[in-house]
Amino acid sequence: MPQSANFHLDDYLARIAYQGELACDIETLRNIMQQQLYSIPFENLDVIRGGSVSLKPDDIVHKLLVKKRGGYCYEVNGLFCMALVKLGFEYEMHAARPRYNYTDLRPKTHMIVVVKLEGESWLCDAGFGAHGIRQPINISQLPTEVKQGPDCFKIEQISERDYLLQIKLNEQWVDLYSYELFSQAWVDYSLPNFFNYTSSESIFTNRRIAVLQQPMGRRILVDNELKLSGPNGRERVVVDESNLDDILSQYFSLHLRKEGVKCNIDSLLI
Numbered sequence: 001m002p003q004s005a006n007f008h009l010d011d012y013l014a015r016i017a018y019q020g021e022l023a024c025d026i027e028t029l030r031n032i033m034q035q036q037l038y039s040i041p042f043e044n045l046d047v048i049r050g051g052s053v054s055l056k057p058d059d060i061v062h063k064l065l066v067k068k069r070g071g072y073c074y075e076v077n078g079l080f081c082m083a084l085v086k087l088g089f090e091y092e093m094h095a096a097r098p099r100y101n102y103t104d105l106r107p108k109t110h111m112i113v114v115v116k117l118e119g120e121s122w123l124c125d126a127g128f129g130a131h132g133i134r135q136p137i138n139i140s141q142l143p144t145e146v147k148q149g150p151d152c153f154k155i156e157q158i159s160e161r162d163y164l165l166q167i168k169l170n171e172q173w174v175d176l177y178s179y180e181l182f183s184q185a186w187v188d189y190s191l192p193n194f195f196n197y198t199s200s201e202s203i204f205t206n207r208r209i210a211v212l213q214q215p216m217g218r219r220i221l222v223d224n225e226l227k228l229s230g231p232n233g234r235e236r237v238v239v240d241e242s243n244l245d246d247i248l249s250q251y252f253s254l255h256l257r258k259e260g261v262k263c264n265i266d267s268l269l270i
Contacts, residue, residue: 073127
């Protein structure tokens with residue numbers, strides 16, 4: 001991941017409201033990943049408005065840190081990698097094949113990060129949206145099943161080269177994505193990124209999505225339906241066009257009015 005000249009660790013830590021100790025250890029890795037998930041939303045608002053997604057590191061920093069926006073996997077995981085470099089972590093980037101809600105074979109359009117720490121490998125991912133992992137998962141000892149907040153995840157090796165991440169939903173294991181442990185260069189994500197923001201087969205060109213993780217739940221906006229979950233249960237709200245900007249601001253800290261963006265439901269539904 002190329003480093004941005006505009007990336008400053010203090011700005012990143014302020015953006016994710018991080019106040020803990022900093023060290024090149026699993027506790028810091030876990031804490032910064034959690035805080036980023038709680039602070040920077042997964043969202044595709046630029047794509048659904050017909051815009052493109054830049055993978056230039058300076059553009060990612062400006063969008064996520066300066067403009068205080070969110071992004072999808074390459075953007076949020078790319079920013080995470082910039083922080084890893086500043087903190088002294090060793091990592092690799094990998095390609096993953098989304099499998100959640102798909103019955104057909106999909107291209108490898110998802111980006112994940114594997115951190116090498118004290119002889120072990122940890123799967124990190126701040127950009128899978130609604131059912132993404134909440135903390136790093138140790139993938140050095142498989143199969144592994146872990147409880148993270150309200151969720152339970154499992155990783156197992158399904159072939160000589162392939163690994164599978166699953167989540168337990170309604171007492172059933174559901175596939176999230178598969179991946180291989182072959183490292184990717186940043187440029188390798190250029191074509192998958194182009195597919196994601198241009199193809200009619202991409203979920204990002206068809207559904208407006210915003211997700212923000214919470215310690216014991218999550219906030220999810222898909223098209224005009226807001227889903228809230230937490231320790232007190234679940235709630236679904238139909239979002240009216242007239243208060244859409246307020247919903248994005250209140251629940252996802254996305255202040256689009258400051259950008260001069262009119263974000264209405266009619267322009268978002270495909």
